[in-house]
Amino acid sequence: MQQSSFTTSAPSRSAADAPLLDRLRGLIVSGVVPPGDLLGETALAEEFEVSRTPIREALKQLEREGLVEIRPRVGTFVRKPSQREIYELFQLKESLEGLAAGLLAQRGDVPELRSLIRNVESEHDVVRAGDRAAYSTLVHDFHHTLIAGADNQKLSEHYELLMNQLAYHRIVTQTLALPGRLDASLGEHQQIVLAIQSKDPITAELATRRHVAQTRENAALAAFREDGASPSN
Amino acid sequence: MQQSSFTTSAPSRSAADAPLLDRLRGLIVSGVVPPGDLLGETALAEEFEVSRTPIREALKQLEREGLVEIRPRVGTFVRKPSQREIYELFQLKESLEGLAAGLLAQRGDVPELRSLIRNVESEHDVVRAGDRAAYSTLVHDFHHTLIAGADNQKLSEHYELLMNQLAYHRIVTQTLALPGRLDASLGEHQQIVLAIQSKDPITAELATRRHVAQTRENAALAAFREDGASPSN
DNA sequence: CTTACATTCGTTGCATGCAAGAAAACATCA
DNA sequence: TGATGTTTTCTTGCATGCAACGAATGTAAG
Missing domain, CATH: 1.10.10.10 (Winged helix-like DNA-binding domain superfamily/Winged helix DNA-binding domain)
Incomplete structure (x- = not known):
């Protein structure tokens, strides 16, 4: 205090x-x-x-x-969001990103899609190099580009509100530090982009939601490790 | 002015x-x-x-x-939201209500579900009586109860933000005035509740999203009628 | 009649003053 | 020592004053 x-x-x-x-x-x-x-x-x-x-x-x-x-x-x-709030925010995140992926998949060949493709290629490189910090940045860009690609201003606004509340949590819990998570995350990103490229909104949405759900679960794990001591909050 | x-x-x-x-x-x-x-x-x-x-x-x-x-x-x-904004807000609405329906379907027998069932019964009555105003109120309650049933505070907050922006639009365009819309809407509500009762999150989500999409399309039609004169805005 | 300019009017943007309340520090007493 | 009441301090909540800016109005020139 x-x-x-x-x-x-x-x-x-x-x-x-x-x-x-x-x-x-x-x-x-x-x-x-x-x-x-x-x-x-x-x-x-x-x-x-x-x-x-x-x-x-x-x-x-x-x-x-x-x-x-x-x-x-x-x-x-x-303010420090409670575990409950974080869980709720992740549920929302899953829904909003799923929506964005679906919308983007319907939009054809737009700059954001090309940006995503390049992004995933970069991710591939840094994962091979084992640079976790760099990958973390790219992940951030990936999700933001995905949202931007939906071409829905209101969606972007709500998403940003949501991510601001998760910001501190993201800083503290290093979910990517879990073993094997880097490769898994990359694979999920690749699936998402593939579905979007295939103009398959349903698959794109589902893949995205699965990915976010994975992130949520890992975040819960990482938080449990970190938090260990402090009760609830 | x-x-x-x-x-x-x-x-x-x-x-x-x-x-x-x-x-x-x-x-x-x-x-x-x-x-x-x-x-x-x-x-x-x-x-x-x-x-x-x-x-x-x-x-x-x-x-x-x-x-x-x-x-x-x-x-x-x-402020008066543009047509574009209204479209964007409806897209969000669709996603959020779909999320809520899916979550509620996973929650078992909770008060909100019973409330929804009673609500639809009332809707059935007022539709038979042809009371459009009463149905409009019940529709409002239905959607709010659905959101509340998700047991996600953050979702509720975002949803309210969204609906406030649509409030004036909702007042002006009486989407339920379109022929046959009353019965169709009731049927969609029944499908949603049925899926939730069956503890089928996927069907519940899809049915809800279809329903909101229907509303969106009808709103666009109604708005087109209303707005006729004023250019874009 | 139209245009350019000056002036007035209306509205917000921000700084500041003062009071009310909460918390902490302190003194007092058992 | 421990508990209790009191004072002091620190914080915000709100009211108000004044300057700055935009718009509208009025005026004069072409």
């Missing part, structure tokens, strides 16, 4: 005029400010060199996004 | 301490304040007898929910 100062080095002159909300959200989803920490209006106001008013507005938005908890007259704290 | 006063009768003493955000949202989703209207901070502050600050915070939230558009230094206006 401490108050970390999160000043990396300079007086915060990185993304100068980036919307305040995005900068604050970035602090949370990047893990710079970990769950439990207090986000004091006054402190943030000084940090970002604005008054408390715009800070307040941003914090309220973050509350509605599920990233912080505002305890009235007490303070705003970075 | 006028500024409606939306004072029904008394000086607004209905839901006194209901959270400001909900009251404001209610004005929009209920259609009391139609799209295009200005929501002036000063006017709202007087109407709700608070200062501009909490009004501002609420309006910003509504913007993120897609219900209003804030034009900086100009004003906040009630």
Whole structure:
């Protein structure tokens, strides 16, 4: 419950005029400010060199996004999703990505599909090289491209909301560290792309949902390892 | 682009301490304040007898929910979703309700299932009586119960966000007015409930998705009738 | 009549002040 | 020591003031 100062080095002159909300959200989803920490209006106001008013507005938005908890007259704290919430979010993720894959499979030859193909090729390379960190990045890109390929703005918005809530969890639990998971994940990605290329929406959707379900199960395993000590939360 | 006063009768003493955000949202989703209207901070502050600050915070939230558009230094206006957005929202709706039906079918005999069964029975009665208004209400309950039955809080939240954006559209286009739609809709509901009772998640999901897709197509038809004049938007 | 320009008006954006409440620190007493 | 009441401190919640910007209006020139 401490108050970390999160000043990396300079007086915060990185993304100068980036919307305040995005900068604050970035602090949370990047893990710079970990769950439990207090986000004091006054402190943030000084940090970002604005008054408390715009800070307040941003914090309220973050509350509605599920990233912080505002305890009235007490303070705003970075929130850590419960295991239950994470499970629920993964269920949603499965459904939304399945939808996206199906839609993309119906769209013919679009840039996003080509992007996916290239992405999987890169994944193949880094898996052979055993570079887990690089693969992690590519996985992130893969799923984002898949969503973008659905050509549905509302879907993208809901997906991002969802992934922001899972961000910290993703940072902490290294699901790809489980033995054999790298190769399995790659294979699943290949199946998904193949189905999309074949313009087979049903197979594409099913393959995607299976893949996400796999990820969910592995995440639960990894979380169990990590969390071991702390009860529920 | 006028500024409606939306004072029904008394000086607004209905839901006194209901959270400001909900009251404001209610004005929009209920259609009391139609799209295009200005929501002036000063006017709202007087109407709700608070200062501009909490009004501002609420309006910003509504913007993120897609219900209003804030034009900086100009004003906040009630937003009317484009046809494209409505289409996208229906795609999401289809996916989410399908997910809910599948999850509910896996849950065994829960209160929500019994509620659905009773609901469909009532629907059967009002359809025989030809009471379209009553059926419309029951349809609303049906879909909400279905979502609730999934026992997934996050799903419910996303679903509500989505439906709020469709609320005004739902008011305007009476999709059930199309000939034969009442009976067809009832039949689809019956199929859904039957699949859930049979603990068949796959059939339940598919039946639900078909049903929502039907609704979407009919909504498009109804909207085409209505909208006739105004170009795109 | 049309166009360009200046001015006024309306609206938000943000800073700040003050009060209310919660939590912590402290003192007091048994 | 332990428990209890009190004070102090820290935080937000809301009201308000003022500046800045956009739109609309009025005015004059061509």
